[in-house]
Amino acid sequence: MEQANTIDDLYKIIERYSSGKDIFFRGQSAKYPSITCSIARDKGHLENEYAIYAESIEMKQPEFEALSKPIQRVAKMQHYGIPTRLIDITSGPRIALFFAVQNSDNTDDGYVYLYSQQQHDLDSKNVRLLSLLVTLENYEIKNIQQNYQNEFGETISEEEILALAQETTFVQQEEGFRELNPRLFNQEGTFAICGNEVVDGEIQRQLKTLDSVEPLVIVKIPYEYKASIKRELDEKYAVNETFIYPELPSVASYLKDKYKYKQISNDKAYDLMEEKIISTGTARRISLVILLSKPSNIEEIKNSAMNLIEEYKAKYDVVWIYVAKDRNDYIMRNWVLTGQWISNKLPQSSQPVRIDEVVDSQGYSWKQGDSYSVLSDFYEENIFVDDKELYVKYQTSYQDLRVMYDRLQNLFLAQNFDLFKKDANQYARLVNQYFIAQSDFGKSRNKQLDDFFYNYHEFTSMFDNIFEWCRRDDLNDRAWQYFISNCFKEANQAVNVIDSSKEIWKKKLNVTQEDIENYNCVIEENVYNNE
Numbered sequence: 001m002e003q004a005n006t007i008d009d010l011y012k013i014i015e016r017y018s019s020g021k022d023i024f025f026r027g028q029s030a031k032y033p034s035i036t037c038s039i040a041r042d043k044g045h046l047e048n049e050y051a052i053y054a055e056s057i058e059m060k061q062p063e064f065e066a067l068s069k070p071i072q073r074v075a076k077m078q079h080y081g082i083p084t085r086l087i088d089i090t091s092g093p094r095i096a097l098f099f100a101v102q103n104s105d106n107t108d109d110g111y112v113y114l115y116s117q118q119q120h121d122l123d124s125k126n127v128r129l130l131s132l133l134v135t136l137e138n139y140e141i142k143n144i145q146q147n148y149q150n151e152f153g154e155t156i157s158e159e160e161i162l163a164l165a166q167e168t169t170f171v172q173q174e175e176g177f178r179e180l181n182p183r184l185f186n187q188e189g190t191f192a193i194c195g196n197e198v199v200d201g202e203i204q205r206q207l208k209t210l211d212s213v214e215p216l217v218i219v220k221i222p223y224e225y226k227a228s229i230k231r232e233l234d235e236k237y238a239v240n241e242t243f244i245y246p247e248l249p250s251v252a253s254y255l256k257d258k259y260k261y262k263q264i265s266n267d268k269a270y271d272l273m274e275e276k277i278i279s280t281g282t283a284r285r286i287s288l289v290i291l292l293s294k295p296s297n298i299e300e301i302k303n304s305a306m307n308l309i310e311e312y313k314a315k316y317d318v319v320w321i322y323v324a325k326d327r328n329d330y331i332m333r334n335w336v337l338t339g340q341w342i343s344n345k346l347p348q349s350s351q352p353v354r355i356d357e358v359v360d361s362q363g364y365s366w367k368q369g370d371s372y373s374v375l376s377d378f379y380e381e382n383i384f385v386d387d388k389e390l391y392v393k394y395q396t397s398y399q400d401l402r403v404m405y406d407r408l409q410n411l412f413l414a415q416n417f418d419l420f421k422k423d424a425n426q427y428a429r430l431v432n433q434y435f436i437a438q439s440d441f442g443k444s445r446n447k448q449l450d451d452f453f454y455n456y457h458e459f460t461s462m463f464d465n466i467f468e469w470c471r472r473d474d475l476n477d478r479a480w481q482y483f484i485s486n487c488f489k490e491a492n493q494a495v496n497v498i499d500s501s502k503e504i505w506k507k508k509l510n511v512t513q514e515d516i517e518n519y520n521c522v523i524e525e526n527v528y529n530n531e
Helices: 007-018 043-047 049-059 070-079 093-101 125-135 141-152 158-165 182-186 223-237 248-258 298-310 327-332 372-382 387-413 417-439 447-470 477-508 513-518 523-529
Strands: 023-028 086-090 110-116 169-171 189-193 196-199 202-207 217-221 270-277 285-292 318-324 335-342 364-368
Touching (some): 007 093, 007 110, 007 217, 007 223, 023 093, 043 202, 049 125, 070 086, 070 125, 070 189, 093 217, 093 223, 125 141, 125 158, 125 169, 125 189, 158 202, 223 298, 270 298, 285 327, 298 335, 298 364, 327 372, 327 447, 335 372, 387 417, 387 447, 387 477, 387 513
Parallel strands (some): 285 318
Antiparallel strands (some): 023 110, 086 189, 110 217, 169 189, 335 364
């Protein structure tokens, strides 16, 4: 998955993935569990697809009498909002982007799907067969063959029917769509015709979803940028409601929204999480981290950041501000926006490097997170783990390591260096395996608990470093002892924190000793099995 914060971002992604291929696009205002055609969303509609087709034509005969092909009639039905097996797509990336950001008040992220598929014209065998199936109650092969010959004056084999019936087909955009479906034509639109499921050589009423077609890439449009992209589409390219929906009600809706009074709220929309003074001898500097407390678009986020920076301008020459969208992103330091203000009175020699070349008239620079939203998805899926599970993993590995650690530390303090080196050589690989395993344990959504777990990492890291110094044969005895002593010193700092807090967290998380004892730590077994 990719992320686009601007129209240009989307075009750069298209350029990377298209490589001269024919590309279709689909824009959605949110990510749905499945991309289905309208007729498949209701069991009754799907089972009576042929009846809906026939009754639509009968009820609106003047609208359909000039249309001779089943696909033309189905496209017209789609225009009127009648359930069909068609799924709207477009050959225009800006059109797809509009659909992704159209409802900029919806706090869901938008998505643009890119498909590389063979284009079929309206008279292709694929399109003919799938549109014919819409009209038939009886899916027996012989009945399909007879109706195909009657409708198109051609024969079709059983093998062709079974192969083409289950193939979702992408139709190329044509001039003929202008009369069939004016709205679709304005949208540079066309459609994919959903194929049927085929089981044991029999065509089923069940239709395939568009999920059966693998997209080249899915582009995420973060909620924060929906409003700014929608405005850019209107102002630069005149892609707006009146272009997409040429009917008069759409014009009214567009004008009301365009000229509606919009005020950026000054209400506090964030929590100040961190305030760190990082002054130098020549500049007073501070770093701020805020966590958004409600969904906000990028203009609102900037406004909040500037309001907070204003409070610090009198005391500091440089202010950095880092904005996290939610608590997960705060823990992972995944910023939706980074801001920087530098006083114009500060000498050039004392100024830090700008985070962006563009500086506004008030001295602000901004850096937008180019992939914060897709990173957030990755963290949610792969990084964050249940707190109780994490505690058991960390505590179990810690208990195993402490047995080896305490023995080595006692030998070192007793200056029994020969036995120390012998045991260190035996433990080195195993401790390194624990160190690697802890890196994959994951993170807690509780910042305090996550900070506590960091001490386990520190302990294991310092323990692992001991073996690196043990292997150094270029050091004299005094230097060798000094560096290893420092490792023990830093590891013991982590040990003190862990030992003073582990029971508190154990109780908070309702972890029992049985939970810890029942956790199977297979690291040692794997290490020795590989030897």
